[in-house]
Amino acid sequence: MALSDPLVRFTSVQKTYDGSTLVVRDLNLNIQSGEFLSLLGPSGSGKTTTLMMLAGFESPTSGEIFLAGKPITKTPPHKRNFGMVFQNYALFPHMTIADNVAYPLTVRKLGKSEREDKVKRALDMVHLADKGDRYPGQLSGGQQQRVALARALVFNPQLVLMDEPLGALDKQLREHMQIELKELHRKLGLTFVYVTHDQSEALTMSDRVAVFNDGLIQQIDPVNTLYETPVNRFVASFVGDNTVLDAQITATERGAGGNCQVRLPGGATLQGLDINGAPLNYPVQACIRPERALICPGNQPAPANSLSARVNDVIYYGDHLRMRCQVESQAPATVKIALSGPNIPQAGDAIWLVLPPEHLRVYA
Numbered sequence: 001m002a003l004s005d006p007l008v009r010f011t012s013v014q015k016t017y018d019g020s021t022l023v024v025r026d027l028n029l030n031i032q033s034g035e036f037l038s039l040l041g042p043s044g045s046g047k048t049t050t051l052m053m054l055a056g057f058e059s060p061t062s063g064e065i066f067l068a069g070k071p072i073t074k075t076p077p078h079k080r081n082f083g084m085v086f087q088n089y090a091l092f093p094h095m096t097i098a099d100n101v102a103y104p105l106t107v108r109k110l111g112k113s114e115r116e117d118k119v120k121r122a123l124d125m126v127h128l129a130d131k132g133d134r135y136p137g138q139l140s141g142g143q144q145q146r147v148a149l150a151r152a153l154v155f156n157p158q159l160v161l162m163d164e165p166l167g168a169l170d171k172q173l174r175e176h177m178q179i180e181l182k183e184l185h186r187k188l189g190l191t192f193v194y195v196t197h198d199q200s201e202a203l204t205m206s207d208r209v210a211v212f213n214d215g216l217i218q219q220i221d222p223v224n225t226l227y228e229t230p231v232n233r234f235v236a237s238f239v240g241d242n243t244v245l246d247a248q249i250t251a252t253e254r255g256a257g258g259n260c261q262v263r264l265p266g267g268a269t270l271q272g273l274d275i276n277g278a279p280l281n282y283p284v285q286a287c288i289r290p291e292r293a294l295i296c297p298g299n300q301p302a303p304a305n306s307l308s309a310r311v312n313d314v315i316y317y318g319d320h321l322r323m324r325c326q327v328e329s330q331a332p333a334t335v336k337i338a339l340s341g342p343n344i345p346q347a348g349d350a351i352w353l354v355l356p357p358e359h360l361r362v363y364a
Helices: 047-055 097-107 112-125 141-153 171-188 199-205 223-228 233-238
Strands: 008-016 022-031 036-040 062-067 082-086 159-163 191-196 208-213 216-222 243-252 258-263 269-274 283-288 294-297 306-316 321-327 333-337 350-354 361-363
Touching: 008 047, 022 047, 022 216, 036 047, 036 199, 047 082, 047 159, 047 191, 047 208, 082 141, 097 112, 097 141, 112 141, 141 159, 141 171, 171 199, 191 199, 199 223, 208 223, 208 233, 216 223, 216 233, 233 283, 233 361, 243 269, 243 333, 294 333, 321 350
Parallel strands: 036 191, 036 208, 082 159, 159 191, 269 361
Antiparallel strands: 008 022, 008 062, 208 216, 243 258, 243 283, 258 269, 283 361, 294 350, 306 321, 306 350, 321 333
């Protein structure tokens, strides 16, 4: 395998359970060695089925999966040398933590001394070196998840596959474990494939994110590209917050990605980026991230690319304020502003909502 070749390659993979409905449709996906790739999407989008096919627990209806250039579709799970971490931990309650972690090594018939050394290193990695003689029921949820991770890492797998592993943890612990997982990935240099429906989780940890919907990858990109330049309305709405304005396209440069002009139902016009190459007079949605929108006092002259709005409420979020504004004939628009911002508007105030054209993305 050349250095530039992917570690894993899905080629024209499809999956149906009932013979008619495709859960995964024409999947072509490359996973690079050493990357942290998250499969993100709503329930039923095909992300978990994709992971299960990679793990070997499900077989593609058609297509092929390659590992290091060799087909593995017919290779049973226990011969793929993959570590697996589930949401429910899947620990043996009657076995000590050390024995749980050692289980993959026992199956592989490693000697006792080598098993003990590897278990010690794995428990050290997840900060549970002093818990080896305890049982799963004596540990917290977060500690049990660390044990499951140590068990997945103990035999130095080619891939670590994780299916919603932090879903059962509370918010604070989940965020702490996200940081730990990313740090562990950086130290070990292994390839992680992670399934989640939590967009913030995917953005926090991943090198790249593949966004699934309706059995297809809608977009796969590094996290900053995914967030700043979503390629369609689904990705824009599913990844991060958005203010969405219904409009009609009235002028556009030829082709997708150029500048365009839209008209809102109230008659206001705005400049933005025509992402999908919408035809003239076509109904579109103009979307902008709440942190990219700006505000100006309503008693000043109208700034460029702005809308008249009125503040519905200002909500305190701890690290920022979130302001919801009413725009004529539209759903409420959201703006994020700093806690220390000058002249913070109050509910009922008239404002200008400024939408910089380079951040206003127009989708057919």
